Amino acid sequence: MTKFPKEFLWGGATAANQIEGGFDQDGRGLSISDITTAGSLSEKRKITYIDQNGKPGEVVALAGRNNIPHGAQGAVLENKFYPNQLGVDFYHHYQEDIRLLAEMGFKVFRMSISWSRIFPNGNEEKPNRAGLDFYRKVFQELHKYNIEPLVTISHYDDPLYISQKYHDWSDRKMIDLYVHYAETLFKEYKGLVHRWITFNEINAPLLMLTFDEDASDSDYQHAYQKLHYQFVASAIAVKMAHEIDPQNIVGNMICGTTNYPATPDPKDILLARHKWEQLIFYSSDVQAKGMYPSFAIRLWKDHDVQLDITQNDLEKIKNGTVDLYTFSYYHSTLATTHKIQDQVSGNFATGAKNPYLKYSEWGWATDPIGLQYFLEIIYDCYHLPMMIVENGLGAKDNIENGEVHDNYRIEYYRDHIKAMKDAINDGVDLIGYTTWACIDEVSAGTGQMSKRYGLIYVDRDDEGRGSLKRIPKDSFYWYKKVIASNGENLD
Numbered sequence: 001m002t003k004f005p006k007e008f009l010w011g012g013a014t015a016a017n018q019i020e021g022g023f024d025q026d027g028r029g030l031s032i033s034d035i036t037t038a039g040s041l042s043e044k045r046k047i048t049y050i051d052q053n054g055k056p057g058e059v060v061a062l063a064g065r066n067n068i069p070h071g072a073q074g075a076v077l078e079n080k081f082y083p084n085q086l087g088v089d090f091y092h093h094y095q096e097d098i099r100l101l102a103e104m105g106f107k108v109f110r111m112s113i114s115w116s117r118i119f120p121n122g123n124e125e126k127p128n129r130a131g132l133d134f135y136r137k138v139f140q141e142l143h144k145y146n147i148e149p150l151v152t153i154s155h156y157d158d159p160l161y162i163s164q165k166y167h168d169w170s171d172r173k174m175i176d177l178y179v180h181y182a183e184t185l186f187k188e189y190k191g192l193v194h195r196w197i198t199f200n201e202i203n204a205p206l207l208m209l210t211f212d213e214d215a216s217d218s219d220y221q222h223a224y225q226k227l228h229y230q231f232v233a234s235a236i237a238v239k240m241a242h243e244i245d246p247q248n249i250v251g252n253m254i255c256g257t258t259n260y261p262a263t264p265d266p267k268d269i270l271l272a273r274h275k276w277e278q279l280i281f282y283s284s285d286v287q288a289k290g291m292y293p294s295f296a297i298r299l300w301k302d303h304d305v306q307l308d309i310t311q312n313d314l315e316k317i318k319n320g321t322v323d324l325y326t327f328s329y330y331h332s333t334l335a336t337t338h339k340i341q342d343q344v345s346g347n348f349a350t351g352a353k354n355p356y357l358k359y360s361e362w363g364w365a366t367d368p369i370g371l372q373y374f375l376e377i378i379y380d381c382y383h384l385p386m387m388i389v390e391n392g393l394g395a396k397d398n399i400e401n402g403e404v405h406d407n408y409r410i411e412y413y414r415d416h417i418k419a420m421k422d423a424i425n426d427g428v429d430l431i432g433y434t435t436w437a438c439i440d441e442v443s444a445g446t447g448q449m450s451k452r453y454g455l456i457y458v459d460r461d462d463e464g465r466g467s468l469k470r471i472p473k474d475s476f477y478w479y480k481k482v483i484a485s486n487g488e489n490l491d
Helices: 090-104 129-144 160-165 173-188 204-209 217-244 266-289 296-302 311-318 368-382 407-425 474-484
Strands: 009-013 046-050 056-060 108-112 148-154 195-199 249-261 324-335 386-390 430-436 456-458 470-472
Touching: 009 090, 009 148, 009 386, 090 129, 090 470, 090 474, 108 430, 129 148, 129 173, 148 173, 173 195, 173 217, 195 217, 204 217, 204 249, 204 266, 217 249, 217 266, 217 296, 217 311, 249 266, 249 368, 266 296, 266 324, 266 368, 324 368, 324 430, 368 386, 368 407, 407 430, 407 474
Parallel strands: 009 108, 009 430, 108 148, 148 195, 195 249, 249 324, 324 386, 386 430
Antiparallel strands: 046 056, 456 470
16 A cells, blocks of 8 residues: 655645634734624624615625625624634634644644735735735744745635725636735745645635525626636746746645535436536646536536636646645535435535435545545546645534534545545645644534534634634644554554
């Protein structure tokens, strides 16, 4: 059996808008997540606003999509709870948290930068020095323990002002604003950060539409146009990163879901293939191959999409391909043209239930073989080094005598790490793995703290109460052994 590479990057992942807090400190501006309410498995999260007549309102929040009505202004309303405003207060606990990551033996820490902490509105010429200094201290603290930062430039965290002004990437002007922001980071942290991701789960706008039965052609028009502008922005940033520091390695980031046909019916086989094309290959081809795939014309035609796209855009995309393929993986889905007898219901989970798999409370299928399948399919397509930058189990954890016994999470990770090893054995160039998450944080999907992913427990509940005390879980000590043995000791 092939072993993990000697320099394999073991670590964990987080997002600024889910852990950081300090939402109104040291010059930071508001972001979309700061006006997003809490939710639950049965209640969707909302984005709050004030309309043109001064009347408060709210609209369902979807990851990677800002749908504040035109003419309204996103706002923090009284008597609403916004869990991301505090997160787990990494802003004031980063030294303690990084020390715990070092105790586990982390080689890499995936994190994101809050755009509105650097440019409060998103369109300033000069950055906020206090924001730059904060992340410099975080990077220095990581290097103190020989932990390499892997930094996501944009992780569902656009500044509220420009998100509204340009209608959630509906305007080409967003490209230059993003490029200015990325250039600032590349120059400021040259020598401190060498690994970057341009956009988190860039394919999310298309993925979210699969959960919306009422999605219109105009919704698809917006999603494809937003993606195009982000593809161009990403490509420019990749080229710039290499010019500023040839040691920079820049990856894309895809929300990776394995789609299976539910039956041997050829219609199901073709439907599953088309889901791969729309939800995975469409975005991956542009960023990894530098060109739109042939089936893009069919996808656009399906919803009468007319893109603002220029020859200059296509040249930039061609010259800005990524060095690394990174992705998240949590579960698999079934595609079928037949009537569904057993329906999945949960957080961003729909379709037919797979009778061969177990499902979490939030409706996600535990499928480690699906991870191996995804790795092997994608590596065969692009032959780029690969890194799993999100993978984990959301579950309710209980404290017993000051300890958290989360054997279910250990079992989940053990099975997925075995699948990773099998993929390496089959020839995949997998260079790293960062669990989601290394510390409990606000769930992006539900806004809950009780949907816990971390290896480190944080004392905070769904209403925002708690001491914020950090408690290593059993999975913390298990993962420490995994890292120390480079993936050999999984007991």
